[in-house]
Amino acid sequence: MIEIPNLPEWLDHFVRQIPAGKVIPYGDVARLLGDVTAARYVAQYALQHEHTDDCGCHRLIRKTGEPGQYITGDEHEKIVRLRSEGVLFRGDVVNVDECRWEPEPSDYSSPLSDLLSYQDRVAGQVRESSLTRPVQFIAGVDLAYPEPGIGQAACAVLNAETLAVEFELIHRDRILFPYIPRYLAFRELPLLLSLWDKLLRTGPEPDLIFVDGNGLLHPRRAGIATCLGVELDKPTIGISKSLLIGKVPVGTEHERPVLWHDEQIATAITTERSGKPFYVSVGHQITLSEAVAWMHRAWLPRQHRLPEPIYQADRLSRVPPTG
Numbered sequence: 001m002i003e004i005p006n007l008p009e010w011l012d013h014f015v016r017q018i019p020a021g022k023v024i025p026y027g028d029v030a031r032l033l034g035d036v037t038a039a040r041y042v043a044q045y046a047l048q049h050e051h052t053d054d055c056g057c058h059r060l061i062r063k064t065g066e067p068g069q070y071i072t073g074d075e076h077e078k079i080v081r082l083r084s085e086g087v088l089f090r091g092d093v094v095n096v097d098e099c100r101w102e103p104e105p106s107d108y109s110s111p112l113s114d115l116l117s118y119q120d121r122v123a124g125q126v127r128e129s130s131l132t133r134p135v136q137f138i139a140g141v142d143l144a145y146p147e148p149g150i151g152q153a154a155c156a157v158l159n160a161e162t163l164a165v166e167f168e169l170i171h172r173d174r175i176l177f178p179y180i181p182r183y184l185a186f187r188e189l190p191l192l193l194s195l196w197d198k199l200l201r202t203g204p205e206p207d208l209i210f211v212d213g214n215g216l217l218h219p220r221r222a223g224i225a226t227c228l229g230v231e232l233d234k235p236t237i238g239i240s241k242s243l244l245i246g247k248v249p250v251g252t253e254h255e256r257p258v259l260w261h262d263e264q265i266a267t268a269i270t271t272e273r274s275g276k277p278f279y280v281s282v283g284h285q286i287t288l289s290e291a292v293a294w295m296h297r298a299w300l301p302r303q304h305r306l307p308e309p310i311y312q313a314d315r316l317s318r319v320p321p322t323g
Contacts, residue, residue, distance in 0.1 A: 001189065001190070001193060001231055002114065002115065002118040002186075004176055004177050004186050004190060005109075005111035005112075005114070005115070005177075006176065007033070007041075007045075007111060007177065007178055008045065008049060008178070010033070010109070010111060011029070011042070011045050011049070012049065012050065014029065014032070014108065015055060015056040015057050015059070015060065016054070016055070016056055017056075017103070018056040018059040018060075018101055019101060020085040020086070021085045021086040021087060021099065022059060022087075022099055022100070022101035023059045023060070023061045023082065023087060023094055023096065023099050023100060023101065024059060024060060024061070024100065024101045024103075025039075025060075025061055025062060025063040025096065025100075026039040026040075026042040026043045026046070026060060026061070026062065026063070026068075027039040027042075027063050028063075028100075028102075029042045029060065030042050031105075032103070032105060032108050032110065033110065033111060033112045034110040034111060034112030034113035034114070034115070034116065035112040035113070035116065035180075037180070037181060037182065038112060038180050040180075041178055041179075041180045042060065043060075043062075043068065044178075045178075046060045046068070046069075046071065047069055047070075047071050048071075049071070051071050051072075057070075057071060058070060058078045058081045058082060059082070059101070061094055061096075063096075064093070065090075065093040065094040065095065065096045066092075066093055066094075067079055067082065067092070067094065079092060082094065087099050112180075112183070115183060115186055116220070118222075119185075119220040119222035119227075120220060120222070122222040122226060122227050122230045123220055123221040123222045123226070125230050126216065126221065126222075126226055126229075126230065126282070126284055127284060127285050128216075128282050128286070128287055128288070129285060129286070129287065130286070130287055130290060131208070131235055131285070131286055131290060132285075133207060134207070135160045135207040135208050135294075136159075136160055136207055137157050137158065137159065137160060137166065137204050137205070137206045137207055137208075138157075138158050138160045138206055138207065138208045138209070138210065138294070138298055138309055139155055139156065139157045139158070139206035139208070139209045139210065139309060139313075140155070140156045140158070140209075140210045140211075140212070140307070140308070140309025140310045140311070140312055140313035140314075141153065141154065141155050141192055141195065141209060141210070141211055141212065141228070141313050142154050142212040142310065142313035142314045142316075142317045143188045143191060143192065143212070143317055144314075144317035144318050145175070146172075146318075146320070149174055149175055150172060150173070150174060150175065151172070151173060151174075151175040151187075151188065151191045152170060152171070152172045152317050152318075152321075153170070153171045153172075153173075153188070153191040153192050153194070153195040153317070154168070154169070154170050154171075154195075154313045154314075154316035154317035154319075155167075155168070155169045155195055155196075155199055155313060155316075156168050156309060156312035156313045156315075156316055157169075157199075157203060157204055157206055158298070158308060158309055158312065160207070160208070160297075160298075163298060163300070163308045165312055166203075166204060167199075167203040167204055168312075168316055169195060169198060169199050169202065169203060170195075170316060170317075170319065170321060171191060171194050171195040171198055172321060173190075173191050173194065175187060175191070176190070182218070182219055182220070182244075184213060184223070184224050185213075185222070185223065185224040185227040185228075188213070188224055189224065189227055189228060189231070192224075192228055193228075193231060193232075196232060206234075207235070208234075208235045208236075208237070208286070208294060209225075209228070209229070209232075209234055209235065209236045209237070209283070210236075210237050210239055210295075210298065210307055210309040210310050210313075211224055211225035211228055211229075211236050211237065211238055211239065211283055212239060212240075212310050212313065212314065213225055213238055213239075213240060214226075214238045214240045214244055214266075214279070214281055215229070215236065215237065215238030215266075215281040215282050215283035215284070216238070216265050216266070216281050216282045216283075217238060217240060217243075217244060217245065217246065217258060217260075217265050217266040217279055217281035218244060218245065219244070219245055221265075223238055223240075223244075223281070223283075224238070225237065225238030225239075225281070225283030225284075226238070226282075226283050226284055228283065228284075229283040229284025229285060230284050233285075234284070234285065235283070235284060235285040235286045236283025236284045236285070236286070237280065237281070237282070237283050237286060237291045237294060237295065238266075238279075238280070238281040238282070238283050239278060239279070239280060239295070239306060239307060239310050240266075240278065240279045240281070241278050241279075241306075242279075243258065243268075243277075243279060245260055245265075246258040246259055246260040246265060246266065247259055247260075248268045248277070254269065254270050254271065254272075255267055255268070255269055255292070256268045256277075258279060258281075264288065265281060266279045266280060266281035266288070267279070267280045267281075267288065267291075267292050269292075269295070271301045271305070273301065273302070273305070274305050276305075278305070278306060280292050280295050295307050
């Protein structure tokens with residue numbers, strides 16, 4: 001497993017390097033981090049971090065030149081601070097062309113680039129192949145956030161024939177990585193790997209794992225279900241409640257393909273009871289047709305919208321710990 005970077009620490013250091021009289025848009029900072037899609041996270045960081053008087057967070061602005069919100073809650077205070085440092089304005093909009101800070105990218109590490117490289121390595125290791133061993137136990141894993149900065153990972157192990165719950169396990173720990181779209185694995189994978197280690201010491205080892213999240217249904221073919229499967233060297237299936245990429249052809253069928261660049265990368269499932277689909281994708285060491293077949297074997301559609309392992313793991317992830 002790749003070392004998870006401490007992005008708040010990176011940003012704490014970075015904002016203290018922004019010179020007085022200069023500004024930098026959120027998107028420019030995100031590019032230095034390694035991915036412009038993290039711009040929204042940078043803006044969120046500017047409003048929620050360990051703020052001190054010498055903090056340079058007021059120098060983080062929108063790409064339009066609008067100052068944006070300030071951590072104190074007073075946007076006017078942000079404007080006053082920028083003006084006092086010599087930042088040029090047109091009305092209440094920063095003259096970005098004149099005041100933009102352009103640091104040398106080589107002066108900073110690019111932590112998200114490292115994570116993108118990890119995703120590419122994982123995608124290269126995925127095996128879309130038929131199951132090779134009998135399946136006696138199936139598991140569902142999910143993760144909830146009972147309080148800020150804390151994650152609760154849950155695993156429910158079921159009998160593959162009867163769907164009876166045979167074993168349950170919870171693992172709580174701090175969440176160190178922020179929410180950034182397409183980087184969910186790095187937020188949740190450390191807890192799920194710790195949960196798995198705990199399971200191997202105390203319970204039955206599942207032969208097939210249902211993961212609440214995407215597998216190959218991901219821009220880099222490396223969603224949480226795929227990363228977990230590759231890390232554990234186990235068959236995994238991704239079950240997602242939202243469509244991250246791809247298109248589903250219009251139709252009335254209960255099973256429809258999810259297409260991405262003319263390739264089927266998942267299957268959308270709906271029921272008569274609920275018109276809202278969920279999406280089944282390969283995680284690792286299974287074919288899509290097998291993943292859909294196992295989804296049906298582990299699904300009680302008249303009782304729950306999602307397959308039983310995911311339903312049970314979701315329920316368990318919200319249970320307050322005892323003791």
